[in-house]
Amino acid sequence: MSQLIRFGVSMESDLLESFDLFIAKHGFHNRSEAIRDLIREKLSLEKGVKTDRVMGTITIIYNHHIRNLSEELTDIQHHFQRYILFSNHVHITHENCLEVIVVQGEERTLRELANRIGGQKGVSMALPSFFNLSVK
Ligand code: NI
Numbered sequence: 001m002s003q004l005i006r007f008g009v010s011m012e013s014d015l016l017e018s019f020d021l022f023i024a025k026h027g028f029h030n031r032s033e034a035i036r037d038l039i040r041e042k043l044s045l046e047k048g049v050k051t052d053r054v055m056g057t058i059t060i061i062y063n064h065h066i067r068n069l070s071e072e073l074t075d076i077q078h079h080f081q082r083y084i085l086f087s088n089h090v091h092i093t094h095e096n097c098l099e100v101i102v103v104q105g106e107e108r109t110l111r112e113l114a115n116r117i118g119g120q121k122g123v124s125m126a127l128p129s130f131f132n133l134s135v136k
Contacts, residue, residue, distance in 0.1 A: 060098070
């Protein structure tokens, strides 16, 4: 993960009001998290990430001693619950956990899920591995 940089953003008050409603509706914790997510999504669209249906796994490794991280990861997965078939959890060391999340859905959405997880402090890996179901 690269360094976090702080910068100011100016916008019209009514736009900010709508944005705050969007943040509440989608369960983001703050404006920074929501802005990062929207930028990632826009950039991945720009790169032409497909909207094809895929199936596969997101493999994550994280330190469960980091405060609130386990709860955070659970919240994120509940937010994306309709794309998650099941997940397995293995305690790999005293502090590190491995989780394999089996997912199905639009590639773009699942990459967003992997990015959300990978963006949390204490997550050292969030590796998506997808099979394209649209390929004949
Ligand atoms: Ni564990």
